[in-house]
Amino acid sequence: MSSQDFILKNVRLSNSDRVEIEVRDHCISQIASEVSSDLPTIDGAGHMVLPGLVDLHTHLREPGKEDSETVLSGSQAAVKGGYTAVSAMANTFPVADTAGVVEQVARLGVQAGLCDVFPIGAVTVGLKGERLAELSAMAQSAAAVRIFSDDGRCVSDPLLMRRALEYVKSFDGIIAQHAQDPALTVDSQMNEGIISSKLGLKGWPAIAEEAIIARDILMAHYVQSRLHICHLTTKGGVELVRWAKGQGMKVTAEVTPHHLMLTDDLAATYDPVYKVNPPLRTESDVLALRKGLADGTIDIVATDHAPHPSEDKDCEWNAAAFGMIGLETALSVVSTAMIETKLMDWNTLSKRMSTTPAQIAGYKNHGEIQVGGSANLIVVDTETSWTVDRNQSFSRSSNTPFHALTLNSSVIHTFFNGVQVLRNGKLTGMKYE
Amino acid sequence: MNSPHLLSINDLSRAEILEILDTARELARITDGSMKKLPTLRGRTVVNLFFEDSTRTRLSFEAAAKRLSADVINFSAKGSSVSKGESLKDTAQTLEAMGAELIIVRHSSSGAAQRLAESGWVKSHIVNAGDGMHEHPTQALLDAFTIRNHFPDHANDFSGLRIGIVGDILHSRVARSNALLLSSLGAEVVVIAPATLLPVGIESWPVSVSYNLDEEISTLDAIMMLRVQSERMSDAFFPSEREYARDYGLGTQRLKALKPQSIIMHPGPMNRGLEISAASADSERSVILEQVANGVIVRMAVLYLLMGGAAVPTEGVLV
Numbered sequence: 001m002s003s004q005d006f007i008l009k010n011v012r013l014s015n016s017d018r019v020e021i022e023v024r025d026h027c028i029s030q031i032a033s034e035v036s037s038d039l040p041t042i043d044g045a046g047h048m049v050l051p052g053l054v055d056l057h058t059h060l061r062e063p064g065k066e067d068s069e070t071v072l073s074g075s076q077a078a079v080k081g082g083y084t085a086v087s088a089m090a091n092t093f094p095v096a097d098t099a100g101v102v103e104q105v106a107r108l109g110v111q112a113g114l115c116d117v118f119p120i121g122a123v124t125v126g127l128k129g130e131r132l133a134e135l136s137a138m139a140q141s142a143a144a145v146r147i148f149s150d151d152g153r154c155v156s157d158p159l160l161m162r163r164a165l166e167y168v169k170s171f172d173g174i175i176a177q178h179a180q181d182p183a184l185t186v187d188s189q190m191n192e193g194i195i196s197s198k199l200g201l202k203g204w205p206a207i208a209e210e211a212i213i214a215r216d217i218l219m220a221h222y223v224q225s226r227l228h229i230c231h232l233t234t235k236g237g238v239e240l241v242r243w244a245k246g247q248g249m250k251v252t253a254e255v256t257p258h259h260l261m262l263t264d265d266l267a268a269t270y271d272p273v274y275k276v277n278p279p280l281r282t283e284s285d286v287l288a289l290r291k292g293l294a295d296g297t298i299d300i301v302a303t304d305h306a307p308h309p310s311e312d313k314d315c316e317w318n319a320a321a322f323g324m325i326g327l328e329t330a331l332s333v334v335s336t337a338m339i340e341t342k343l344m345d346w347n348t349l350s351k352r353m354s355t356t357p358a359q360i361a362g363y364k365n366h367g368e369i370q371v372g373g374s375a376n377l378i379v380v381d382t383e384t385s386w387t388v389d390r391n392q393s394f395s396r397s398s399n400t401p402f403h404a405l406t407l408n409s410s411v412i413h414t415f416f417n418g419v420q421v422l423r424n425g426k427l428t429g430m431k432y433e
Numbered sequence: 434m435n436s437p438h439l440l441s442i443n444d445l446s447r448a449e450i451l452e453i454l455d456t457a458r459e460l461a462r463i464t465d466g467s468m469k470k471l472p473t474l475r476g477r478t479v480v481n482l483f484f485e486d487s488t489r490t491r492l493s494f495e496a497a498a499k500r501l502s503a504d505v506i507n508f509s510a511k512g513s514s515v516s517k518g519e520s521l522k523d524t525a526q527t528l529e530a531m532g533a534e535l536i537i538v539r540h541s542s543s544g545a546a547q548r549l550a551e552s553g554w555v556k557s558h559i560v561n562a563g564d565g566m567h568e569h570p571t572q573a574l575l576d577a578f579t580i581r582n583h584f585p586d587h588a589n590d591f592s593g594l595r596i597g598i599v600g601d602i603l604h605s606r607v608a609r610s611n612a613l614l615l616s617s618l619g620a621e622v623v624v625i626a627p628a629t630l631l632p633v634g635i636e637s638w639p640v641s642v643s644y645n646l647d648e649e650i651s652t653l654d655a656i657m658m659l660r661v662q663s664e665r666m667s668d669a670f671f672p673s674e675r676e677y678a679r680d681y682g683l684g685t686q687r688l689k690a691l692k693p694q695s696i697i698m699h700p701g702p703m704n705r706g707l708e709i710s711a712a713s714a715d716s717e718r719s720v721i722l723e724q725v726a727n728g729v730i731v732r733m734a735v736l737y738l739l740m741g742g743a744a745v746p747t748e749g750v751l752v
Contacts, residue, residue, distance in 0.1 A: 192634070202566070318565070
């Protein structure tokens with residue numbers, strides 16, 4: 001028995017069953033309506049318990065851009081938002097395109113000890129789209145990388161994309177594609193449409209995303225490999241993925257919380273806090289994304305948490321960086337966009353934000369509440385609402401588009417491998433070692 | 434004017450547009466006589482903050498400010514600290530610390546003027562002198578002022594006037610501001626361009642769209658030719674300059690097709706032989722130099738209304 005063993009009492013599962021959960025030696029040892037044991041108890045106050053959330057798309061910025069985020073500060077933001085696993089994107093400085101860099105990121109995650117940090121490896125050297133990085137070396141490294149992505153850039157060369165998809169089959173890897181035809185989006189600033197025509201900001205057509213999605217689902221099927229489409233934003237993209245799944249093709253897709261909630265008319269403020277890649281789209285796109293997430297066409301929610309220092313946002317639109325932070329608000333945004341609107345229930349939310357992303361990535365200790373499994377759990381108050389304050393971010397950056405918005409549901413407790421890292425919304429100072 | 438800034442034609446009501454045009458007319462009348470310079474803004478400081486080359490617009494604002502006796506500081510990006518990485522925010526704050534009360538800003542980023550006005554960086558009045566591909570409101574005001582002078586029956590209402598804007602609508606801030614302003618005054622606006630130079634979303638503008646200049650030319654009371662930027666050629670928006678000039682240039686044949694009373698406008702600088710032939714530019718229908726002169730007058734009115742007062746000036750008030 002470890003000093004951290006406990007019983008979580010007075011909680012309900014996402015299917016509404018009232019349970020008590022016993023945690024011994026970092027694992028779940030009992031789940032029952034009543035657990036009799038002399039372990040210390042934690043009162044869940046009737047709130048909902050979910051498996052810790054799993055993010056497959058997180059920018060932690062370390063190494064290289066520690067002014068905007070570090071693995072530690074990003075981990076703190078993650079547990080605040082209920083995440084017990086995050087996936088660190090490869091566009092760091094240096095780029096995570098070698099075994100050395102991915103191992104460094106993984107080690108920083110272990111040192112932080114707040115959640116699992118799984119590095120994503122670059123597909124191409126330096127994200128340049130010219131030649132494959134040493135994917136096998138990253139897969140065999142201590143970081144055991146399985147997801148590869150040039151996110152921030154598209155692997156636009158069709159031959160290179162084909163090779164990447166084929167190559168990762170030998171270690172059951174997956175290519176996460178940032179679908180953006182570069183030739184159609186040179187200097188693009190926002191969604192191309194009515195709003196861009198009025199604002200005089202260079203348009204980013206939906207077709208630039210959809211053309212790559214269409215190409216890659218066909219390509220992945222042809223070479224029988226695994227494709228994951230990052231941050232779907234358009235109605236047409238949802239239709240393509242729906243069609244591909246109907247054909248039995250192996251493709252998965254993600255949507256970000258911000259694309260489920262925000263639309264391109266926010267650019268009329270010219271406030272770059274709304275500048276993001278891919279861009280905010282129209283209301284009909286948002287509605288299609290919500291429907292796609294509800295019916296499973298879109299498999300998962302991923303944050304695309306993208307911290308930037310204030311000087312990269314406190315400027316004119318064209319000069320600003322693309323991206324928004326999202327770890328701390330993700331669950332609340334999805335709850336507000338999907339559950340408040342009755343499009344989805346908590347059971348489905350739990351699948352889309354924890355179970356399915358863990359399955360896609362092969363994160364074995366995440367995604368389920370089951371006896372014998374690691375105690376990666378969160379307790380969520382589903383009845384509350386709160387107002388986002390960018391100055392209270394656990395992230396080093398404050399570029400949230402949800403500042404001053406009131407959202408539903410908040411994460412109260414987070415347990416990582418049985419260690420309570422978040423209590424009543426505050427870091428406990430404890431970590432898993 | 435209700436706003437302390439002039440950022441977009443969208444922010445102006447029809448009454449405010451007419452207030453600016455009436456003020457300009459009054460200022461034109463006063464300064465046409467013996468008094469070329471008014472003391473209204475004596476001791477006040479106006480900054481020309483130009484991040485893009487535009488000698489004409491800068492000189493026009495400078496002349497307007499000086500005729501109102503304001504002190505003018507000119508800042509242009511070339512050879513300045515901007516090339517060393519100083520930001521719009523830092524530059525504007527620096528100039529305000531030197532005493533600027535009104536900042537006239539020209540910038541390649543759409544929305545730059547609105548950002549300056551709304552970000553809390555500075556307290557000054559902001560006048561948009563062209564922001565990226567978005568708007569150029571004083572150009573539209575001077576164009577409306579020019580049209581008004583030529584169609585006195587339509588002084589307060591452009592209903593019944595059909596105005597064509599020809600050329601690179603997609604990238605043109607002049608086209609955006611004019612489409613909004615002229616339609617706000619009641620004119621029927623038609624934009625004429627190849628589809629590659631029209632923005633996706635144009636159906637939401639208060640204009641009709643045509644690909645065919647020859648079908649429109651004889652219906653227009655005013656024709657506004659937009660400058661073709663040389664970089665549009667290299668980006669393949671159209672196959673060749675010759676083809677563009679043939680389909681969308683105002684050449685001699687089309688000049689003959691114009692209605693007798695219609696006027697030819699161009700915001701300058703012109704590419705003679707491309708979007709406009711020399712014969713058209715120099716014809717008696719051309720009001721291009723009037724536009725330049727009216728630019729100073731209209732900009733005086735804007736500065737006067739933003740910094741001075743609301744009422745239409747009389748000689749007594751001004752002296």
